[in-house]
Amino acid sequence: MTKWGVVATGRIADVVTSDMALVPDAEVLAVSSRSTPKAEEFAGKHGIPRFYGDYHDMLADPDIEVVYVATPHSSHYVVARNALLAGKAVLCEKPITVGLKDAEKLVELARRQNLFLMEAMWTRFNPLVRLIRELVADGVIGAVRSVHADFGAPFEHDPAHRLWDPAAGGGSLLDLGVYPVSFAHMLLGAPKSVATQGTLIDGVDAEAALMLRYPNGAFAQLSSSLVGYYPIAATIVGTAGRIEIPPVFYRPTEFTVVRPGQDDEKHSLELTGHGYQYQIAEVNKRVQAGEIESPHMPLDETLAVMRTLAEALDKLGVSYP
Template sequence: MKKVRWGIIGTGHIAHVFASDFCHVKAGELRAVASRNKESADQFAAEFDIELAFVDYFSLINSHEVEVIYIAVPHVYHYDLVKACILAGKAVLCEKPFTINEVQSKELYDLARKHNVFVMEAMWTRFNPVIEQVVEWVEEGEIGDLNSIQASFNFLAPTDPNHRLLNIEMGGGALLDIGIYPVFLAQLFFGKPDFVQNQALIGDTNVDLFEQILLGWESGQLASLDASLISHNPNRAILSGSKGYIEIDSEWFKAKSCRIVSADNKERAVTFDFPGDGYQFEVDEVNRCLEEGLIQSPNHSWQDSLELIATLDEIRQDIGLYYPGETDPGDDHHHDEEDLHEHHHEHSHHKH
């Protein structure tokens, strides 16, 4: 397998974890990094032994030194950067959520198809060996009919109101950042839900801090999910079936172990001993797809990504959370500050 040359846009926390795991990739090299801050770019390049450091995203996007670009900046910048990569003919692995809404995502996947460029949302959890094992167990009928999923992703976010997680201008809130994981898990097994309910706590900066999501399917399955920026939780996932259940150990989205428990309480546990957090597996998948000449991954396809963001759009609509420049699907005008205020007035019972 030839060494695929990668570039990274962004030097924040997620870029660091990704770069740390990159040394475990089967066939790839980190050639370049870009940050709008020269010091950050240089430091990052030095830390991970990366040859090229750019102070401008577009210099990296247009560089002949890289074939694939990993985008690791806040959600609101994804759309413009992915678009620029596609137009420059560069393959893209873009952090989740791929964009802030379905309209943007659809436009980018259409553009990628038109330009025949590989694009994938970086749903790294999908490629974790534990998740692969769970998919196999469910497909083989090991727990009979899978009928419900419970999953959480909670952690304590920084309290600085300007932090990207709390900043509405940056696409902040629990749902897009971490709620996407439990929703992804439910849709991996059941597909797009037919019913969506959500109870959310909207904080002082007008983004969702905590939510409990109930998804339902006409064929009879349910998923009970939660995401929080203000609580601690074991962050386990349980898949319940007619013959037993599967528990994915803490923290389920980057787990190294899982167990299957039969109706008579016999337990079988599996542990995978992989290094790092497991970001190398999504890189291996991108490299494999490129070698096979694919423009999307069959394991996390454009359709999978679109169905995921469509559900997140519905959940946000349910709590009246819109980002600047977005149109309320029920309106034909953009929200300005006053509209946002009105919206939160209606949802004041969610306020704390």
């Protein structure tokens, strides 16, 4: 049984913690919040035996093996770093940090400490996404020539909200665009060039369009937005067919393989919970085996995704404090 501690009590912490109950060998032992009453309320809701009003106190708990960092983007680095220094394995929400340099420091620290670290890109562990990777690797649609993915939804403009606040790591790319960018990296690797277009509001990217180009001529067209109502779908185009993933592509319950001269091949999944349990099971498996990273979401790939995001943000003119 792997014993977890959860840092923060917001929406994402709530849904991920509820899915931890679906993993037989995962036990949520403790939760921390800046407010002790909130930590106590969260603990009562999820049946967590220990709660703390300061995450440092939770990190001092010797029984906790893995810390799940569910704080806002701007504090990912500090909390994850302190957890690693406390000797805990870490699953950190995406993006792993706001900037590339901090991500590099975290990875270096985890490797030096010989501790597990993974960005919580839960899409990678969805059974249908893993099947898609297998089909692509087996050449079912031929060589991949392009990837198209988007993630956008209209959010009320509120300068005080973290999505619109540069100090909180706001903007569409870090919050939503990380999904299509990571998806493209999963299929095509790191690009040779990144071209961008976008709109800034309050100093953050309200919308962003990325064109990633690869040495073999393949490309990825990706977009994210806080102002537009996007389908949140993805298509992988190959030389012998394509794979269509309907909304929402980051949490697929179905996809279709389309090939000329053949009947469409449909795949589906009856999803239990919210879909986070697959990444929790992966962390448990790797930690119990004494491994320090997941081959399905390796640290070098997390850094490569961060490089793409950092380059895109720089070209858009976004600068975080």
